[in-house]
Ligand SMILES: Nc1ncnc2c1ncn2[C@@H]1O[C@H](COP(=O)(O)OP(=O)(O)OP(=O)(O)O)[C@@H](O)[C@H]1O
């Protein structure tokens with residue numbers, strides 16, 4: 001199945017009052033992380049609620065270092081928002097360290113009904129680590145239970161031990177993910193993403209765009225969370241998210 005390029009329908013959607021809660025790193029340059037997440041969510045008419053799990057020292061070109069925020073502060077902040085706001089989905093990106101992942105897993109136990117998108121972040125595009133110490137893959141395996149997980153090719157292999165994207169998708173779903181979207185942004189040729197919901201494998205095909213931009217993964221996962229928050233089916237939400245990222249790459 002292929003996601004044919006279309007107009008900017010997502011961006012023209014009228015705002016509604018629903019929120020998506022994002023727990024992710026703050027990249028002050030805005031290329032990726034919370035600022036990119038917020039941009040994507042607003043484009044889909046959702047209000048972003050953003051809790052920083054880590055502060056990163058980053059420019060548009062370099063990821064230099066990062067400092068995780070105190071896990072209990074993140075947990076309290078997210079819980080307060082979840083209890084008061086009209087949260088319709090949760091997106092998790094960079095968690096930065098094991099204790100943060102555990103604090104978020106504890107929090108999520110109290111909100112099992114909300115659609116959850118987990119975008120694993122182990123390293124920056126430059127290769128600089130964005131998780132302190134070993135155990136990054138294990139931390140995301142815990143976080144992804146019941147979630148739609150969106151690893152890129154390298155992350156899918158790190159989490160599942162499988163180099164083949166379809167085998168990795170099947171393995172991660174078996175390990176507890178609700179569904180798996182293995183992103184093909186780093187393939188040669190067309191950008192083909194694989195979506196496995198436990199039953200069917202769908203191929204989301206997009207012609208490669210000759211642009212190098214950071215934050216495609218963050219934007220895709222937030223756009224997907226926006227679609228789920230709006231009640232779209234997983235497949236349609238994934239197709240719309242991919243189209244949104246195409247638009248971002250073409251800007
Ligand atoms: N050059 C491209 N042309 C078309 N689609 C692309 C391109 N690069 C990435 N994509 C799409 O963007 C989405 C994000 O995939 P990607 O593999 O870049 O994620 P990622 O590595 O997690 O990104 P990030 O570096 O932001 O973490 C996918 O839908 C992928 O197919």
Ligand SMILES: [Mg+2]
Pocket residue numbers: 119120121152217218
């Ligand atoms: Mg990524």
